Amino acid sequence: MSKPPLCAAAEPQNPRMPNKPDHRLNIALAALRERARPEQLDAMARFGITGDGRLGLAVPTLRLLARQFGRDHELALALWDTAIPDAQILAGMVAEPAGLTVAQMDHWVAGMRAWDVCDQACTNAFVKSPLAWAAIPRWAAREAEFEKRAGFALLAVAALHQKQRPDADFLARLPLIEAAADDERNFVKKAVNWALRQIGKRSAGLREPALTVAERLCRRSGKAARWIGGDARRELQRRA
Numbered sequence: 001m002s003k004p005p006l007c008a009a010a011e012p013q014n015p016r017m018p019n020k021p022d023h024r025l026n027i028a029l030a031a032l033r034e035r036a037r038p039e040q041l042d043a044m045a046r047f048g049i050t051g052d053g054r055l056g057l058a059v060p061t062l063r064l065l066a067r068q069f070g071r072d073h074e075l076a077l078a079l080w081d082t083a084i085p086d087a088q089i090l091a092g093m094v095a096e097p098a099g100l101t102v103a104q105m106d107h108w109v110a111g112m113r114a115w116d117v118c119d120q121a122c123t124n125a126f127v128k129s130p131l132a133w134a135a136i137p138r139w140a141a142r143e144a145e146f147e148k149r150a151g152f153a154l155l156a157v158a159a160l161h162q163k164q165r166p167d168a169d170f171l172a173r174l175p176l177i178e179a180a181a182d183d184e185r186n187f188v189k190k191a192v193n194w195a196l197r198q199i200g201k202r203s204a205g206l207r208e209p210a211l212t213v214a215e216r217l218c219r220r221s222g223k224a225a226r227w228i229g230g231d232a233r234r235e236l237q238r239r240a
Contacts, residue, residue, distance in 0.1 A: 029082065
């Protein structure tokens with residue numbers, strides 16, 4: 001399917017030609033800026049949706065642009081390196097998950113500066129990569145806030161979307177949750193909680209082990225662990 005230019009000012013060239021990466025990136029950036037919503041930035045910031053250079057695009061708008069561009073891995077890599085949060089979310093939507101390398105994935109998580117960029121990359125690109133499962137413990141062990149969040153966000157997304165993965169694999173990841181549960185940083189603890197809840201909701205066989213972890217966390221002295229355990233326990237008990 002042809003990919004028409006998204007900006008009226010762009011030259012009518014084939015944007016998928018491999019010798020035209022700068023042209024393709026310029027078209028994408030023009031399309032993003034044309035749809036910028038600077039008046040929304042303050043409201044977004046109240047929900048932690050921040051980042052230098054953010055344009056304020058809504059996710060449905062980014063999805064529409066992604067459908068118009070199609071999968072384009074070179075464009076995805078170029079968009080990510082702009083460091084514009086909206087462009088980085090679009091990057092995850094147009095990337096070829098099978099084309100991601102370990103180095104590229106590690107480079108992306110090292111460049112994350114907002115929770116929505118992290119979660120969208122995990123949902124739209126990383127979880128579909130054959131390298132995703134091995135990345136979870138690697139990132140969960142990182143110290144940087146959004147790199148660590150990426151490990152647990154990816155675990156949560158995998159619990160939801162990787163339908164063919166055996167429950168035993170998720171059971172083996174529960175110790176990662178217990179190891180990180182005392183991290184008081186908001187964007188880390190929320191991702192740890194998300195992963196625990198998604199594992200517990202994945203199947204009847206995982207619900208009880210996840211509840212057992214939640215109960216142990218509730219008995220810890222740390223505030224973050226108690227919050228993670230209590231919130232997960234309430235949700236999983238409601239699903240009984």
